Amino acid sequence: xxxxxxxxxxxxLLHPTTYQLIGAISEIGSESIVICPNGKGSSxxxxxxxxxxxxxxxGDCFDLFDGSAWASVINSVCEGTIVASASPNGREIGxxxxxxxxxxxxxxxxxxxxxxxxxxxxxxxxxxxxxxINGDSVITLRPNxxxxxxxxxxxxxSIVDQxxxxxxxxIEAINKASxxxxxTEADIIISGGRGMGSIDNFSHLESMADxxxxxxxxxxxxxxxxxxxxxxxxxxxxxxxxxxxxIAVGISGAIQHxxxxxSSKYIVAINKDPDAPIFTxxxxxxxxxxxxxxxxxxxxxxxLS
Amino acid sequence: xxxxxxxKQVPDTTAKxxxxxxxxxxxxxxxxxxxxxxxxxxxxxxxxxxxxGGNLIAITCGPERTKKMLTDAAAVGADTLIHIxxxxxxxxxxxxxxxxxxxxxxxxxxVLCGKQAADTNSGSTGPGVAELLDAACVTMVSEVSFSGxxxxxVRPSNTGTEKVSxxxxxxxxxxxxxxxxxxxxxxxxxxxxxxxxxxxxxxxxGLGGDSDRIILQTQNSPAxxxxxxxxxxxxxxxxxVSKLRNEANVx
Numbered sequence: 001x002x003x004x005x006x007x008x009x010x011x012x013l014l015h016p017t018t019y020q021l022i023g024a025i026s027e028i029g030s031e032s033i034v035i036c037p038n039g040k041g042s043s044x045x046x047x048x049x050x051x052x053x054x055x056x057x058x059g060d061c062f063d064l065f066d067g068s069a070w071a072s073v074i075n076s077v078c079e080g081t082i083v084a085s086a087s088p089n090g091r092e093i094g095x096x097x098x099x100x101x102x103x104x105x106x107x108x109x110x111x112x113x114x115x116x117x118x119x120x121x122x123x124x125x126x127x128x129x130x131x132x133i134n135g136d137s138v139i140t141l142r143p144n145x146x147x148x149x150x151x152x153x154x155x156x157x158s159i160v161d162q163x164x165x166x167x168x169x170x171i172e173a174i175n176k177a178s179x180x181x182x183x184t185e186a187d188i189i190i191s192g193g194r195g196m197g198s199i200d201n202f203s204h205l206e207s208m209a210d211x212x213x214x215x216x217x218x219x220x221x222x223x224x225x226x227x228x229x230x231x232x233x234x235x236x237x238x239x240x241x242x243x244x245x246x247i248a249v250g251i252s253g254a255i256q257h258x259x260x261x262x263s264s265k266y267i268v269a270i271n272k273d274p275d276a277p278i279f280t281x282x283x284x285x286x287x288x289x290x291x292x293x294x295x296x297x298x299x300x301x302x303x304l305s
Numbered sequence: 306x307x308x309x310x311x312x313k314q315v316p317d318t319t320a321k322x323x324x325x326x327x328x329x330x331x332x333x334x335x336x337x338x339x340x341x342x343x344x345x346x347x348x349x350x351x352x353x354x355x356x357x358g359g360n361l362i363a364i365t366c367g368p369e370r371t372k373k374m375l376t377d378a379a380a381v382g383a384d385t386l387i388h389i390x391x392x393x394x395x396x397x398x399x400x401x402x403x404x405x406x407x408x409x410x411x412x413x414x415x416v417l418c419g420k421q422a423a424d425t426n427s428g429s430t431g432p433g434v435a436e437l438l439d440a441a442c443v444t445m446v447s448e449v450s451f452s453g454x455x456x457x458x459v460r461p462s463n464t465g466t467e468k469v470s471x472x473x474x475x476x477x478x479x480x481x482x483x484x485x486x487x488x489x490x491x492x493x494x495x496x497x498x499x500x501x502x503x504x505x506x507x508x509x510x511g512l513g514g515d516s517d518r519i520i521l522q523t524q525n526s527p528a529x530x531x532x533x534x535x536x537x538x539x540x541x542x543x544x545x546v547s548k549l550r551n552e553a554n555v556x
Contacts, residue, residue, distance in 0.1 A: 066441075066442075067432055067442055067444065068432075068435065068436065068441065068442050071436070088428075088444065088445060088461075091427070091428045091429070091432075092428070092432045092442070092444050094429075095397070095427075095428065095429035095430075095431075095432040095433045095436075096432045096433065096435070096436045096442070098397060098398065098429070098433060099398070099401055099432070099433035099434075099436035099437055100436055102398055103398065103518075104396040104397050104398050104516070104518050104519050105397045105427070105429050105433070106397075106427075106519070107425070107426070107427035107428060107429060108426060108427065117522065120425075121426075121527070122329070122424060122425055122426075122524070123316065123322045123329075123423070123424055124318075124423065124426055125527055126321070126322040126527065127322045127324060127329055127524055127525060127526055127527065128524065128525050128526075128527060128528075129329075129521060129522075129523065129524040129525070130521075130522045130523050130524075130525075131519050131520065131521055131522060132519075132520040132522055133518065133519060133520075134517060134518050134519075134520065135518055137518070137519075167441035167471055167472075167473070168441060168443060168469050168470075168471055169469060169470050169471075170462075170467050170468070170469050171457065171467075171468045171469060171470050172467065172468040173462060173464060173465065173466075173467045174459065174465055174466040174467055174468060175465040175466060187555075188555070188556065212556065230480070230481045231461075236318045236423060237318060237341045237342075237423065237481065240426065244553075244555040245549065245553075245555040245556060255318075255319065255321070256318045256319070259318075262527060262530075263527075265553070265555065266549060266553050266555050267533070268545065268549070274535070274537070279533070279535055281530060281533075282533045282535070283530075283533040283534070283553075284533055284534055284535075284536070284545045284548070284549075285533055285534070285535035285536065286535075286536055286538075286539060286541070286542060286545070287535065287536065287537045287538065288537075288538055288539045292538075292539050293539050293542065296539050296542045296543075297542050297546065300542055300543050300546040301546060301556065304546070304550060304556065
């Protein structure tokens with residue numbers, strides 16, 4: 001069985017997810033062809049164990065994101081089962097390649113076994129389903145759900161030049177995103193809910209996030225009611241996240257919020273209400289107000305660094 | 306201008322999902338709703354219709370219950386309602402082919418849908434349909450307008466957001482935007498009840514049949530976590546931090 005992996009990029013470097021994609025396929029006993037869009041990261045990727053060869057695809061179309069153009073160029077060098085990251089761009093490119101090939105796509109896979117069976121969350125994690133795939137398909141893998149492949153290889157790199165029609169033109173860059181880490185990229189997330197009392201009190205979470213190198217998230221209630229940016233929202237109508245550590249502060253834990261964060265590796269919840277549903281998914285719960293708990297938590301964390 | 310909005314009915318996000326015999330029990334779903342991101346696509350479609358004097362066509366694919374959602378769309382202003390009547394669970398290719406065929410049959414210039422549906426959270430339909438239509442595709446937009454001969458949309462970029470333009474038939478998938486969703490008024494609800502829903506069977510489009518490429522093996526409740534440790538008050542915070550550091554290795 002052949003596997004082609006579309007490398008996930010982070011600027012000019014490989015995104016850590018790329019190591020996980022390669023690791024996931026190695027785990028089921030196959031080597032992978034790895035496509036590096038725009039040639040970036042190809043020498044780094046060639047050193048990862050489990051890579052059979054690298055195809056570095058170069059083209060003008062990579063100057064801006066047009067999923068159709070990228071998919072068309074990448075598709076020309078794909079074969080077999082195609083694997084990408086379940087990032088927004090990975091999902092879009094994957095869906096277009098699947099449609100081009102007339103093969104099904106299964107997004108956001110969290111477990112894979114040979115011959116191929118995949119498991120994915122449905123209803124934003126309120127359930128999971130396991131599917132058997134017959135024939136070729138495109139699958140996207142959830143970031144942080146698979147072990148990374150190790151380094152120690154010297155796979156050959158071939159270079160392919162491709163052109164494609166770009167149909168999306170950027171007219172204007174609008175505003176600068178906050179410098180803060182995105183919740184989907186973060187290894188540690190500290191999220192606040194209505195229990196924080198007001199939007200101003202999020203500064204306490206931000207300062208703690210700076211101590212930890214964490215991203216700041218928010219519940220739907222505070223996004224809707226206090227106008228926090230929607231990109232910070234964790235939950236069924238926001239981001240689904242699975243960081244190593246999720247700290248929920250003043251979040252009661254509505255079913256939609258739990259759906260978006262329950263697959264985090266460790267969950268710490270701080271809430272005044274001992275009956276808050278968030279405690280049902282917490283590894284460690286602290287029944288206290290954030291005003292009492294945060295200063296102590298922060299000073300304990302400072303001691304570590 | 307003919308504007309298509311692709312809508313999917315999903316269990317309401319407040320609904321509990323119950324598993325029985327290795328399958329999600331749809332009968333136990335307390336409430337079915339329009340998928341939240343599709344609501345933003347619909348709202349944007351209504352604005353575009355008002356701005357261009359266009360015709361808004363709401364399309365869904367699913368069992369009989371999904372017709373209620375089309376009527377809801379009519380209550381806020383959808384002009385034409387198309388129900389692709391299908392009880393089976395289809396794979397992504399089948400759904401996209403059905404939608405693309407109906408879109409092609411209706412001379413549509415722009416297609417709007419949610420960035421993903423709240424059941425599978427996949428996000429495959431918009432880009433896949435765009436490919437089948439040979440249309441431009443912009444995903445995760447917060448707004449779209451039509452000006453001159455092109456569509457202007459706003460999408461996230463690496464540095465913030467950006468305005469992009471596309472021309473020709475275009476597909477846009479919606480994130481939650483800034484716009485307030487409109488609510489139906491009494492007149493809208495009464496008119497919607499009389500609205501005829503055009504029903505199409507996949508066989509009539511030459512696209513019936515079972516998928517043997519994706520076989521559902523089992524559906525399960527999420528793995529239960531071991532119950533955690535809950536501490537009253539702040540006294541145990543140093544212990545928790547030390548465990549996170551030394552046992553869990555996450556900080």
